[in-house]
Amino acid sequence: MRGGWFKVYALVYLVFLYAPIILLPMFAFNDATVIAFPLSGFSTKWFAALVDDPLLRDAVRNSLIIAVTTAILSTTLAVFAARASTRYRFPGKAGLMGLIMLPLVLPEIIVAVSLLSILLMAGIELSILTVILGHVLICTPFCIAILSSAFQSLDRSLEEAAYDLGETPFSTFRLIILPLVMPGIISSLLISFTISLDEFIIAFFLAGTQATLPVYILSQFRFPQAVPAIMALGTILVCLSILLLGIAEFFRRRGLARSGAKDTGGFL
Amino acid sequence: MTSGGVLRRTGRSEAATGLAMISPTATYAILLLAAPLALIFIVSFLTDGYLEIIRTFTFANYIEAWTNELYRVVMVRSLLVALSVTAVTVLLAFPVAYFVSFHVDPSRKSLWLFLITIPFWTSYLIRVFLWKVILGYNGVVNSSLLGLGIISEPLQWINYNVGAVVVTLAHAYAPFAILPIFVALEKIDRSLLEAGQDLGESRVMTFLRVTLPLAMPGVVAAVLIVFIPIIGDFVTPQLVGGPEGRMVANLIQLQYLKLDNYPLGSAIAVSAMAIVTLVSLLFLYLNRRYLRGPGS
Numbered sequence: 001m002r003g004g005w006f007k008v009y010a011l012v013y014l015v016f017l018y019a020p021i022i023l024l025p026m027f028a029f030n031d032a033t034v035i036a037f038p039l040s041g042f043s044t045k046w047f048a049a050l051v052d053d054p055l056l057r058d059a060v061r062n063s064l065i066i067a068v069t070t071a072i073l074s075t076t077l078a079v080f081a082a083r084a085s086t087r088y089r090f091p092g093k094a095g096l097m098g099l100i101m102l103p104l105v106l107p108e109i110i111v112a113v114s115l116l117s118i119l120l121m122a123g124i125e126l127s128i129l130t131v132i133l134g135h136v137l138i139c140t141p142f143c144i145a146i147l148s149s150a151f152q153s154l155d156r157s158l159e160e161a162a163y164d165l166g167e168t169p170f171s172t173f174r175l176i177i178l179p180l181v182m183p184g185i186i187s188s189l190l191i192s193f194t195i196s197l198d199e200f201i202i203a204f205f206l207a208g209t210q211a212t213l214p215v216y217i218l219s220q221f222r223f224p225q226a227v228p229a230i231m232a233l234g235t236i237l238v239c240l241s242i243l244l245l246g247i248a249e250f251f252r253r254r255g256l257a258r259s260g261a262k263d264t265g266g267f268l
Numbered sequence: 269m270t271s272g273g274v275l276r277r278t279g280r281s282e283a284a285t286g287l288a289m290i291s292p293t294a295t296y297a298i299l300l301l302a303a304p305l306a307l308i309f310i311v312s313f314l315t316d317g318y319l320e321i322i323r324t325f326t327f328a329n330y331i332e333a334w335t336n337e338l339y340r341v342v343m344v345r346s347l348l349v350a351l352s353v354t355a356v357t358v359l360l361a362f363p364v365a366y367f368v369s370f371h372v373d374p375s376r377k378s379l380w381l382f383l384i385t386i387p388f389w390t391s392y393l394i395r396v397f398l399w400k401v402i403l404g405y406n407g408v409v410n411s412s413l414l415g416l417g418i419i420s421e422p423l424q425w426i427n428y429n430v431g432a433v434v435v436t437l438a439h440a441y442a443p444f445a446i447l448p449i450f451v452a453l454e455k456i457d458r459s460l461l462e463a464g465q466d467l468g469e470s471r472v473m474t475f476l477r478v479t480l481p482l483a484m485p486g487v488v489a490a491v492l493i494v495f496i497p498i499i500g501d502f503v504t505p506q507l508v509g510g511p512e513g514r515m516v517a518n519l520i521q522l523q524y525l526k527l528d529n530y531p532l533g534s535a536i537a538v539s540a541m542a543i544v545t546l547v548s549l550l551f552l553y554l555n556r557r558y559l560r561g562p563g564s
Binding site: 006007014018083 | 283284285286287289290291292293294296297298300301302303307308360363364366367368370371378383384385386387389391392393395397398399401402408439442492493496497498499500501502503507517520521524525533534537540541544
């Protein structure tokens with residue numbers, strides 16, 4: 001069989017990738033407080049424990065506010081940049097795009113400490129708002145990557161036709177371009193929401209006293225008795241991410257199918 | 269046909285329209301990325317006072333960051349960890365990318381890529397913590413090996429050390445390595461490989477002389493995209509690394525959040541970035557030498 005050994009290797013690799021995620025529900029539904037084998041018995045008490053934790057409720061609320069705002073802002077900023085870079089030639093384009101895409105390769109801690117310094121020097125109090133500022137910065141490059149491929153696959157003659165039929169640039173954008181890139185916009189919203197929801201380092205530095213979900217999770221790891229509930233929380237989060245990504249993937253493929261482009265793979 | 273028709277109607281030059289369109293995003297990046305980065309660069313040359321930063325120019329922070337034994341040990345360790353994680357991640361990832369590109373039916377490639385990216389999108393902290401559970405003293409690996417009677421007491425070398433950090437990070441950055449390599453492999457014209465074999469090269473030689481050089485752009489992207497962010501990771505060393513696993517990001521965090529010494533923290537951050545940039549440039553140079561081939 002051609003590629004036989006490669007296939008075995010790839011499957012083993014997938015097991016390596018999924019090992020932590022397979023363990024997660026095992027411990028979430030396990031009866032014992034200690035996170036170890038052998039499992040002792042089935043229980044849903046850790047899920048119940050999540051419901052009446054006021055700290056968790058605050059963290060979830062903060063994270064949702066941050067993630068929704070970040071998704072909208074970074075997708076909006078990315079629409080401008082992706083449209084400009086795929087459609088127009090202008091001086092300084094490579095430099096500006098390089099700067100905008102820089103957070104993709106910059107260690108997050110560098111982004112976090114430099115933002116922290118400037119915010120404190122400007123006298124801005126740390127809050128949910130400052131986390132949003134940081135998250136928009138790191139999510140925008142991912143959104144641009146998704147949206148650029150959506151804008152690139154647009155057929156320019158459609159736009160020309162709209163102009164020839166008397167539409168203004170704005171109405172052309174609203175009536176022709178926006179509907180065509182809509183699947184890209186939806187998957188960009190979902191991806192940036194997911195990144196923001198899971199981002200830890202920037203939130204840790206910039207949240208001040210308002211903990212986000214990952215900051216809460218890390219603080220709970222210090223208490224061994226709190227860990228099983230975190231496993232339950234993790235199980236819920238994994239299911240949520242898979243659901244969101246499934247939807248994002250669906251829209252991405254539909255977008256590709258709509259513009260007739262070839263599928264080039266994942267989001268990254 | 270270019271955008272001539274549009275431009276006549278809007279009455280603006282293409283350059284002006286493009287600049288106007290990118291300006292919101294560019295302004296955001298300049299204010300919240302370029303300016304803060306410039307600021308920490310400046311702060312790294314200032315003097316730390318109690319609860320404030322004194323505006324006198326000094327190299328003291330850099331001298332401290334580069335000569336203090338503690339900082340030097342951590343920096344060298346971070347560099348070694350980042351290099352070994354990058355090597356392990358990319359070497360493990362290459363065959364997977366090769367398999368998906370060359371041996372998977374085109375209609376199922378998206379599914380494979382989707383499967384590879386899903387774990388990446390699940391809570392990073394919880395994944396790191398679970399590696400601690402897997403590799404820990406009473407962890408999954410030790411208890412199953414004990415249960416099977418392969419070992420008589422728990423293995424110590426797999427938990428709370430640099431090795432555990434390497435495994436955890438190699439797991440966390442896997443899709444970042446697989447995807448760029450996959451994209452590069454996809455672009456290779458398959459007829460080149462047939463040509464190589466028709467001309468009498470063995471399969472291994474065809475791989476070394478055709479496939480690998482053509483895949484190099486993807487490998488380079490993978491190496492850089494894994495290597496650079498790892499320097500900035502401080503959760504993994506903190507959770508699974510133990511006292512011997514501390515990395516440079518932990519130092520930066522310590523200076524900023526615990527000791528409130530922004531100038532020294534900035535000097536360490538700037539030094540770390542400088543080292544990362546130098547190593548990356550060196551790697552790019554070596555890669556160019558390799559692609560030019562021997563004897564030229």
